[in-house]
Amino acid sequence: MSSRDPSEEKLERLVSQVLRDQPLRRAPASLEMRVLGELAARARLPWWRRGIAAWPAAVRIPVIVGCAVCVPLVWILSLWLAGHLVSLATHPGIAGPIATLWDTGHAVASLGSLTAHILQSIPREWLVGGIIATTALYAALFALVAAGFWLLCSRPEHSKAHLT
């Protein structure tokens, strides 16, 4: 049947003619009401229950910027905190607990040195890859949260339909 014979061509032509002569099927009367009802229901939703694309720019932009800034901010904050811990260690009121911590630190140090050794043995490319992967995971997390919010909160009828 790979080669087209006349009967096959004739059948194709006739079927095409019959099918294309078919008038359109009339849509159910309920379709328009359903669409308008769904639009009205969506319009009644508060902005924070709609997709992020429908959020006001005054909210959407800060959220996006906030998510983008989150990773470096946490990183900088950790470094800042670490620096201050070292200076606080000399304060008399804190020296005692710090000393205890120091002792504990010694115990952990061996583990730390092992970790450092492992880290040093990791190729630089892997570290860069890890940073990229972390960034990508953050982005994916943000996308997942946005998608989840959009699916579960801003489209209640769809969620209901899937459940049923």
Add this chain to the structure above:
Amino acid sequence: MRAYQDMVFSTAVRLTANPAQAEDISQDVFLRAYQHFEQLRSSPKVGGWLKTVATNLTLNHLTRHRKRWRLFSEVFSDDSREEELESAAAVFDNVLAELETEERRARVEQALERLPDHQRVPLVLYHYEEMPYQDIADRLGISLAKVKTDILRGRVAMASLLAPSGVGAPSERRRSPSALRGTQS
């Protein structure tokens, strides 16, 4: 919306053969159109846009059940014989011509709905959406040969369903050519 709802619904129902599912899909199409209302409002291509979205959403819907009809598609071999094709052509050529418009419309719709998915979907895409065989194969994720076979067998099956003496089930479409010829008298 009123100007296009029949077209959108027809596109969906011809592919799904299920009015309830087609209505759900049509609703989704118009909700998407509303999201793009500003671009579509003044566009002369709104009809084409709606048809494309309706087709894509319906195919996405059907793809969820693809494994089922793909399996059935594998079952039937390609052994259409010339007599069978001629008999099928005769049904379309003679039998339908004798029917009143409304009856013809109803019977063609009914026959199309009763085709199995793996025949109806490529048949509709080819004849109504005017998609080339290769595009249908790509879209459905099946081979080009299978698309051609399914469409051809779909046409023959439609003929057997449209034949006056027996609006047979799709499973009966592989009856002998003599039986098919007998239905035309």
